[in-house]
Amino acid sequence: xxxxxxxxxxxxxxxxxxxxxxxxxxxxxxxxxxxxxxxxxxxxxxxxxxxxxxxxxxxxxxxxxxxxxxxxxxxxxxxxxxxxxxxxxxxxxxxxxxxxxxxxxxxxxxxxxxxxx
Amino acid sequence: xxxxxxxxxxxxxxxxxxxxxxxxxxxxxxxxxxxxxxxxxxxxxxxxxxxxxxxxxxxxxxxxxxxxxxxxxxxxxxxxxxxxxxxxxxxxxxxxxxxxxxxxxxxxxxxxxxxxxxxxxxxxxxxxxxxxxxxxxxxxxxxxxxxxxxxxxxxxxxxxxxxxxxxxxxxxxxxxxxxxxxxxxxxxxxxxxxxxxxxxxxxxxxxxxxxxxxxxxxxxxxxxxxxxxxxxxxxxxxxxxxxxxxxx
Numbered sequence: 264x265x266x267x268x269x270x271x272x273x274x275x276x277x278x279x280x281x282x283x284x285x286x287x288x289x290x291x292x293x294x295x296x297x298x299x300x301x302x303x304x305x306x307x308x309x310x311x312x313x314x315x316x317x318x319x320x321x322x323x324x325x326x327x328x329x330x331x332x333x334x335x336x337x338x339x340x341x342x343x344x345x346x347x348x349x350x351x352x353x354x355x356x357x358x359x360x361x362x363x364x365x366x367x368x369x370x371x372x373x374x375x376x377x378x379x380x
Numbered sequence: 381x382x383x384x385x386x387x388x389x390x391x392x393x394x395x396x397x398x399x400x401x402x403x404x405x406x407x408x409x410x411x412x413x414x415x416x417x418x419x420x421x422x423x424x425x426x427x428x429x430x431x432x433x434x435x436x437x438x439x440x441x442x443x444x445x446x447x448x449x450x451x452x453x454x455x456x457x458x459x460x461x462x463x464x465x466x467x468x469x470x471x472x473x474x475x476x477x478x479x480x481x482x483x484x485x486x487x488x489x490x491x492x493x494x495x496x497x498x499x500x501x502x503x504x505x506x507x508x509x510x511x512x513x514x515x516x517x518x519x520x521x522x523x524x525x526x527x528x529x530x531x532x533x534x535x536x537x538x539x540x541x542x543x544x545x546x547x548x549x550x551x552x553x554x555x556x557x558x559x560x561x562x563x564x565x566x567x568x569x570x571x572x573x574x575x576x577x578x579x580x581x582x583x584x585x586x587x588x589x590x591x592x593x594x595x596x597x598x599x600x601x602x603x604x605x606x607x608x609x610x611x612x613x614x615x616x617x618x619x620x621x622x623x624x625x626x627x628x
Contacts, residue, residue: 295412296419299433311429313437314390314413315397319444334411345422346415349408 271329271360274312274320277302279329279361282353292333292350295321321351329357386430387417393434397441400449490553497546504539505612507532508578512612515581515605517596525597526589533582540575563625567618574611577604 271279281301285293295317302312324330332351340347394413398406420430513519514528551558558564581604592598597605 294415294419296416296423299416300423311432311436313433313435313440314394314416315437315441315444317437318409318412319440346418347411348415349412 271364272320274316275324275329276361276364277305278317278320278324279353279357281305282330282351283358283361286353292352294348294350298351324357325351327356329354329360381427381431383421383425383427383430386427386434387421390417390430390434393438393441397445401445402448405448490550493546493549497543497550500539500542500546502539504536504543505616507536507539508608508612511536512605512608515597515601516609517602522594524593526593529582529589536578540578558622561622561625563618563621567615567622570611570614570618574608574615577608577611580604581608 278298281298282291282293284305285291285297285301290297298321299312299317302317303310321330321332325332330351331354332349335348335350337347390413394410398409401409417430510520510532511529514521514523514525520528581601592601596602
């Protein structure tokens with residue numbers, strides 16, 4: 264999909280929105296699987312996000328400054344006997360980007376509503 | 381298939397497409413997928429769920445990996461994927477139309493394709509021979525290995541594609557008899573091994589070529605070159621014997 268300058272492709276927007284939903288529930292930072300699960304539950308068709316697609320998009324969002332990530336302290340997974348997690352968090356810019364996208368999406372809809380009344 | 385086995389498939393695929401990447405990117409992606417798989421299994425994800433997440437991401441994985449590879453790895457991977465796709469298409473075509481009417485009835489088609497097959501073979505084996513002789517240390521000692529591979533490699537691959545494509549057209553003239561011919565079976569088995577060996581050289585063994593560019597290559601590279609020389613000898617001899625060996 265061709266990207267308009269400064270805009271988010273639908274998957275990136277969906278990831279940021281899912282990140283904000285997790286944040287609102289007090290789940291932050293979060294790992295990739297939680298985002299994948301949130302995306303699946305949020306879509307009506309229970310769509311799956313592939314491993315490669317998800318982590319590539321998360322990488323792009325990090326480069327754009329909309330997400331940050333850090334590998335957790337190695338002691339924690341060692342104690343819990345599981346692989347190390349890469350933990351993501353949405354930045355202030357990421358939250359603004361979601362708000363702008365929602366506003367841009369809502370504006371044409373509002374205009375249509377006004378014109379039909 | 382159990383979810384654990386599906387996770388094994390996901391791990392294997394991740395190892396494949398990250399193989400040519402710089403260490404930090406490779407390890408980061410593998411660790412991230414490993415963590416995702418662990419969480420997924422702990423959460424009770426089904427086999428279908430895990431496999432679907434692998435399959436849906438294949439194109440993204442390959443394009444991501446190709447954009448991040450160094451030039452040599454990208455060239456090797458592109459050639460590998462291109463050749464595999466070409467062979468898969470040729471195989472599909474043969475399995476759908478095993479007997480070629482054009483090749484059997486035209487006066488010129490068979491000799492023309494046979495000539496093309498021989499020219500392709502000369503190009504393929506000739507270039508391959510030069511690379512193998514350099515890798516064994518028998519010849520071209522003063523030539524940088526990376527230069528030789530960079531210049532001869534693409535010609536060798538073009539020769540391989542011409543040889544295999546024309547070989548399949550020749551095979552289609554009498555597929556049943558050819559398939560039952562022991563000499564032809566030996567030739568095809570040796571060809572499969574030789575191609576796998578060439579791929580292994582380009583994808584793995586030859587990746588640190590600049591470390592031994594002007595000196596003797598490591599033992600594994602030399603072994604691969606000797607194996608290549610032996611396999612090409614078998615292929616040429618078995619190919620020449622094919623018309624003289626009865627399938628019965």
